[in-house]
Amino acid sequence: MNKRRFMISALFFILFLITSTYAQAALPKPQGFVNDFALVMDGKSKAQVMLIAEKLQKEQGIELAIVTVPQTSPLDPKTYATQLFNEWGIGGPEDSGILILLSTDGAIEVETGYGIEGVLPDGLVGAVIDQEGLPHFRNKQYGQGLVNMASSYANILAGEEFEIKKDNSEGSGWLASFAIFLLIVIFLRRGRRFPPGGGYGGRGGGRTVIIPGPRMGPRPGGSSRGGFGGFGGGRSGGGGAGRRF
């Protein structure tokens, strides 16, 4: 009787030990800048992201990691991203690292290191997700979305302006159409003198054109990087933004 109770509690204890060690070991090891654990990226987009990450590291010392996983449970995506960031140590001694984490069960999280927070504030991080990532992720074009996001972040970090669309949410369609209507009216009234291109003033209707990633410079064909040397030990404090889709 007593013995049986002891056996049961011992069993539970062992089970607990197993699950807790499992939870501890849930974080994967880094394979490089691109870690497609969920196997959802095509070869071309992998190569493109790799180029962006290498350029970023060479020119500015910023480490960019792209990770896809099928799920993040038992952790929620944000906690997973923060732990992964600090476990891997993305970013050099100045904590200048970015982690783009895509969980194919419907979550995208971008985590910025302490050293990046100033140049890449959370609002901007979120806007890039909304405009460059989500439209593709919703169509399951994970590779393309990640390439677009990575190149936008790289451009922002290189000092370029990222144009935030005025309305980037559902339910505001009438606002955009009204703005377009207004633009047409102005256009008609102004006649020929309306400058082509419009510039920044265009409210709502304006399309943001993102020049796809930097492709200049020599291709790193057959580069002699013997294996991945690991990240530089950067830390993050939970900054960044995320979305569910």
Next chain:
Amino acid sequence: MKKSTIVLISIAVILLILVTSVVGKYNQLVELENSVDGRWAQVENQLQRRADLIPNLVNTVKGYAGHEEKVFADVADARARLLGANNPADAASANAGLDSALGRLLALSESYPELKADSSFIRLQDELAGTENRIATERMRFNEAVQTWNATIRKFPTNIVANFMGGQAKSYFEAAPSAQEVPQVQF
């Protein structure tokens, strides 16, 4: 050798060992206390950052929903309480109070579609969410430091040294139960 010399030497050796271990423990405690203070400064930084974001957010919401004065007043009160807090327990409950006031402010976007679609509102929401994540991270690190400190000063023989230097158990950053009460919803 005389017997008394042997006794003297052994006493000296024991004293030396004792003194070095006390010094070691003392230094360890000082280090731990510093790390708790450093972690706390980080938490305060993030709380300050959160408080700094609020005026902008409120102004944006006011642009679309100017007559929801009750909500704005609640947020302003909660923010003032957060800025006035000067110990972890107070700050934690003020922060929890701000959670619920901000929740009501953000919920306004459900009744004002234009607000929900406003890109600066979306950006501010991102900033706010990021700050909340940062608070959560720094809070975790602070609480870990406090836990180490609290455990160390209770262990023997460190507790003697801690007692001597007046080290006391520190409080965690966690909200008192009263601060977590469910906000009343009135229709």
